[in-house]
Amino acid sequence: MSRQKLVGRSVARREDPRLLSGRGRFVDDIALPGMLHAQFIRSTVAHGEIASVDLSAVRQVPGVMAAFTAEDLELGDITAQLGRPLSEFVPTAMPVLARDKVRFVGEPLAIVVARDAYAAEDGLEAARVTYTTLPPVTTEEAALAPGAPLVHAEAARNTLVDVSLFATDGIDEILASAPCVVHVETRTGRQNALPLETRGAVAHWDDREEQLVLHTCTQIPHQVRTVAARSLRLDERAVRVVAPDMGGGFGQKCVVGREEIAVAAAALRLRRPVKWIEDRKDALSASFLAREQHYRVRAAFDADGRILGLDADVVCDMGAYSCYPFTAGIEPLMASAEMPGVYKVPAYRVRGRAITTNKAPTGPYRGVSRPQYVMVVERLFERAARELGLDPVEIRRRNVITDFPYTGVNNITYDPGSYLESLNLCEQLVTAEGRHIGIGYSCFSERTGYGSAAFAQRKMQVVPGFDISEVRMDTSGAVTVTTGTMSHGQSHETTMAQIVADELGVDIAKVRLHQGDTDRITYGFGTFASRSITIGGSAVRLAAAKLGDKLRAIAAARWDIDPDEVELTDGVARRRDDASDALTYEEIADIAYLQAHLLPKDIEPGLSAAATFDVFNDGTFSNATHGVVVELHEGTGQVEILRYVCVEDCGVAINPQVVEGQCRGGIAQGIAGALFEQVTYDDQGEPSATSFMDYKVPTAHEIPDVLIHHLQTPSAFTETGAKGAGEGGTIGAPAAVLNAVNDALRATGVELDNTPVTPETVHRALHLEATS
């Protein structure tokens, strides 16, 4: 009898033993002979022309080996493109090191290379940089004001993206005549994705391979390779990017960083290994940030609480630069395309804008805009429920999509999910009693199988979508799997191995995943947008199936039967009609490699197979309902989360324990955005949260236990039935928490729509109740 399938079981993680023993290999763990250490001289002003950069004193600092400006290195710029007219998108170049102009405090303008990291820091202090300062643009209002100073001369009104989409016929009449029209204006705080491991890279030139080897903690090794090769003017073959173990990424490491290219350039120039590890201050102030958005949205409802139309204006403050490969369109285009979400919205109009300001640039962060627009839409439903005197769960019940596939007003076709079931179940699991208690819900779906078609629709010039996998077996019957995705905490070494072990009928201990090395696979698009199991995992399964076909073909040829008559289980090929005839995988591999003369003519030697997977339709949608109970503390304004319930559906869960880990971790980050974290600046563009004293990352005190319930609507579009699970937690949490806070504030008449909801705001609202 064959072994029980591994997919669907909480198999112990393959990653754990090394990570628990201190034997992981993170980028800062790499030490190469003769290695030097780099740090960056960064702008101290938010907006200015560079008058002079004098590094002569830097070069005299003991231990400093070299210092380079943009002029010294002559690197190509990093420019992200959308295929849209200039009226919709203005491309802007991001130089690797600032040339003429600086656009945010912390912008790198020179690299100092020294004997050790301490000496490099010493070198920074000796730099003499002078600026002709320009007035900084630090807010949306200032950026859009007539006559505002321009962050990029080519971007009028400091606007990088401006799209108006859908505009259903008759939407103005609907909004003018509907029995109930509610309005929400929301501002969400700028956040840092904050992987606990900061960014970093080690570069060296390998003379024997004639290759620049760049170890860097990135979610997208191949895109870093492409940019590095172009910027350094090398053939792409001459760049090898390797992502080692990574201490999280959450999107921040999903864009090409200027520093990693500069480090590579310094290593090339000096012909010595160069390491750069970002310190926390730089990570907080000068890496890629996210989520500073402003929504003005109206929704029309009929008297029974059915939504009639949605009219939205979204402005995203993208900071100083467009990120590569996504561009400054990443947040507004996501929000604009997907906002109607799980609801049957018959009419929709949206304007989405990206503006540029003198703040650190924006990149993707777990959920990308979905935590924000879900919060806005869920606030609209709560507000409509109040106005119409409906139960907030009931109003959602009347509006969620129940008939699948459903093609929305936003031209997206939603595959089957459990929108209503998750809502009903979540309602049953949420119970509460006490004073200043509030209950909040959020209902949402999350597109997770973004294939080439979906990203092409955004008009990205780098269209992530497909992924490739190669699966090969050696003479010992052990299996090596390569993928273009890059796990940075998501357990792919385990889950991908589960898929292969089931497909080939081998012991999971015999399967090893290789990822993050551009020399091991032709191309790949890395790990983001919950794409790794949906797309990468599908490619892995297809490649494993092809290898299985070859094992069957070789065995069948030995027995002179049809390959369909051979079954693969427990590392052995057997005849279906005569189980006593068997070949172990080692025996088949022996034929394939060492006794190839025994192979029939039409079978090539060796045991390897490659496959590509892409999604050619709108992809697949995970869904969930979150329910939260909060208590507001009168004395301190603290929001305490008493109960947190998550009913989620990610299709087939390859490893339920891993899925739950993704949910819990995602929810923690969502709560962080709702209640705690905000990147702040003063009016001169000086960042004011540059340590963990000011940027408040929640601890085990603030993050509650989460009750998780799984539903399972398998995807028809992926090879495993899985839908993505990486982002849902983060998407659902802010809306549910904010709704619960407002429910608890019901008696005060105060409604809070901005995040983070601070203790001061809550205290003020409660105090208003006491005095009124």
Added chain:
Amino acid sequence: MTEETAVSERELQLLVLDVNGEQHEVITEPRRTLVDVLRHELRLTGTHVGCEHGICGACTVLVDDRPVRACLMFAAQAEGARIRTVESLSRGDELGDLQRAFSEHHGLQCGFCTPGFLMLAEGFLAERPEATKDEIREVVAANLCRCTGYQTIVEAIDGCATARRQACANLCDSKEK
């Protein structure tokens, strides 16, 4: 060569550090932190650096059995003390019970904060083997994790503490018999 000239300008100091029961002699600058010496001089890279200002706890090691932020301590200050790092928790390839509990409860994802939580828990449970789950949560709140949401870290440490108490009780029972 420039490098030699530069090195000669450094103020260097000989330190003797007792790490995981082994004596190490290190010649280094007095300004180097304990975590940098552990990681880059002794190449014990299991201890990580997350913030360099004492908040995140990724660099937690035991100094004379007590959890310490190794980013806030100069290596020179640790002379004469017994230092223990995450590398001391397993015997060869065999994980210790605390490490196994983290794996069983999925108390780690990316694994970057994990050595800090392990050493924090190792020190705490040695001092308070009878710790309740609430007390464990209180201690876990000393460090930052960005992946797990903390619940499974608390459960892992509580699971380990419970198992140790159970093993201890069983031992007492069998002795009485």
